[in-house]
Amino acid sequence: MSRSYHHGALAEAMVDQALASVRGQGADQVSLRAIAQALDVSPSAAYNHFADKDDLLRAVGACGLAALDERMSRVLAAHLPDTPDAARARFSGLGRAYLAFAIDETHLFQLTFGPICEVKEIPPEGTGPYLKLMAALDDLDRWGLLKSGTRDGLDLIVWAATHGMATLLVEGAVPPEAAGVFIDSMARLITD
Amino acid sequence: MSRSYHHGALAEAMVDQALASVRGQGADQVSLRAIAQALDVSPSAAYNHFADKDDLLRAVGACGLAALDERMSRVLAAHLPDTPDAARARFSGLGRAYLAFAIDETHLFQLTFGPICEVKEIPPEGTGPYLKLMAALDDLDRWGLLKSGTRDGLDLIVWAATHGMATLLVEGAVPPEAAGVFIDSMARLITD
DNA sequence: TCCGGATATGAACAGTGTTCAGTCTAGCGT
DNA sequence: ACGCTAGACTGAACACTGTTCATATCCGGA
Numbered sequence: 001m002s003r004s005y006h007h008g009a010l011a012e013a014m015v016d017q018a019l020a021s022v023r024g025q026g027a028d029q030v031s032l033r034a035i036a037q038a039l040d041v042s043p044s045a046a047y048n049h050f051a052d053k054d055d056l057l058r059a060v061g062a063c064g065l066a067a068l069d070e071r072m073s074r075v076l077a078a079h080l081p082d083t084p085d086a087a088r089a090r091f092s093g094l095g096r097a098y099l100a101f102a103i104d105e106t107h108l109f110q111l112t113f114g115p116i117c118e119v120k121e122i123p124p125e126g127t128g129p130y131l132k133l134m135a136a137l138d139d140l141d142r143w144g145l146l147k148s149g150t151r152d153g154l155d156l157i158v159w160a161a162t163h164g165m166a167t168l169l170v171e172g173a174v175p176p177e178a179a180g181v182f183i184d185s186m187a188r189l190i191t192d
Numbered sequence: 193m194s195r196s197y198h199h200g201a202l203a204e205a206m207v208d209q210a211l212a213s214v215r216g217q218g219a220d221q222v223s224l225r226a227i228a229q230a231l232d233v234s235p236s237a238a239y240n241h242f243a244d245k246d247d248l249l250r251a252v253g254a255c256g257l258a259a260l261d262e263r264m265s266r267v268l269a270a271h272l273p274d275t276p277d278a279a280r281a282r283f284s285g286l287g288r289a290y291l292a293f294a295i296d297e298t299h300l301f302q303l304t305f306g307p308i309c310e311v312k313e314i315p316p317e318g319t320g321p322y323l324k325l326m327a328a329l330d331d332l333d334r335w336g337l338l339k340s341g342t343r344d345g346l347d348l349i350v351w352a353a354t355h356g357m358a359t360l361l362v363e364g365a366v367p368p369e370a371a372g373v374f375i376d377s378m379a380r381l382i383t384d
Numbered sequence: 385t386c387c388g389g390a391t392a393t394g395a396a397c398a399g400t401g402t403t404c405a406g407t408c409t410a411g412c413g414t
Numbered sequence: 415a416c417g418c419t420a421g422a423c424t425g426a427a428c429a430c431t432g433t434t435c436a437t438a439t440c441c442g443g444a
Contacts, residue, residue, distance in 0.1 A: 008421095010423090031401090032400080033399085033401080042424050043401080043424095044402080044404085044425080045422075052401090052402090110307060113359070115220070115302060153376070153380070154377065156377060157381060163356040164353055164355040164356015164357065166356075167305070167356065167359055168352055171310065172310060181345060182348050185348060188342070189342055189345075189346070189349060189382070223430085224432065225430085225431070234393050235394095235432080236392075236394080236433080236434075236435085237393075240390075241391095244432090245431095
């Protein structure tokens with residue numbers, strides 16, 4: 001065996017290497033040849049595991065989505081109790097986690113939600129982060145914490161606002177400090 | 193003169209051609225060489241007018257921002273009167289224009305707000321679209337149409353939500369029909 | 385009329401993603 | 415234990431890409 005990737009480890013190795021490259025220089029600057037070279041493998045070896053360069057990048061994008069999802073899971077685990085206060089903390093915490101991901105994984109965020117990865121549709125069950133955010137919203141509603149008569153359509157608003165704030169942070173259109181302000185304003189706007 | 197661009201028209205011609213290419217295939221697929229060829233010009237001619245390929249694309253991105261701004265200006269011109277109803281119409285109309293731009297100029301939107309163009313900062317006065325949206329918000333406030341005590345921080349929320357909804361539409365994460373629902377929900381949420 | 389500065393050229397360089405004919409080898413069926 | 419096949423990998427090639435630079439061309443002002 002030694003340095004021969006004959007036993008199926010190449011696919012994972014390439015994703016890892018590509019992930020590192022994306023983190024460091026952004027998806028546009030990533031070179032398939034460079035990745036192959038870093039792994040001491042011929043460039044064409046990649047095509048046994050990925051149809052495309054974009055196919056490889058999509059795999060990296062999936063890692064990004066998983067990383068975001070894990071951050072949000074950690075937030076939920078930190079506020080388990082079924083109380084109004086915990087429900088509030090979950091909602092704010094999820095939003096903060098989303099924005100924090102955008103701030104310190106800028107390039108990965110851009111790839112994950114960029115043109116290459118094309119998040120399919122909301123159905124069948126939507127992406128993990130989306131579901132978690134909506135569940136937190138349901139919790140707030142269940143405790144009667146939402147301003148009355150605002151529930152319908154709120155999914156879309158909250159999702160759009162959170163995701164939009166993240167992209168504004170990523171684009172540098174807004175400074176990182178604005179993230180906290182945003183979360184507080186949002187909570188103030190929809191709850192009472 | 194004939195087909196010789198010797199008299200300074202090359203820069204504009206290249207931007208036009210690049211704009212068309214971006215509209216048709218997206219910024220990633222645009223080739224500087226192809227643009228030059230379409231204009232019967234050597235590839236290196238571009239470097240008398242633009243430092244980079246990215247420099248050219250930035251010029252195209254600026255066109256995109258201008259196009260969005262013009263759509264929004266048209267909306268304002270259609271609802272001039274200084275009445276509460278007109279203020280409401282202006283706010284909703286601006287939002288709708290923003291989303292409409294995202295829907296039928298997908299590729300241009302992606303370039304304009306993508307990594308290449310890097311919207312500088314909000315200051316000195318921010319981009320046109322941002323300013324118009326905030327002015328519409330001020331108008332609503334002036335007429336006392338906003339829910340009491342929600343004004344501070346609302347700029348960020350509305351901006352993020354609108355821009356975020358636009359990117360969700362662009363990414364295909366949400367169907368075009370959702371745009372109307374979004375605008376109505378937003379109006380319902382912040383006004384009474 | 386001549387000159388100078390902007391403008392366009394053509395060839396070259398270094399790099400890219402992708403294809404394909406051929407090589408190697410790990411592991412299954414007999 | 416053997417041969418064989420299916421999968422993994424290579425190396426060279428193709429058709430591109432953005433970018434540079436020495437060279438040639440043209441236009442307007444002195």
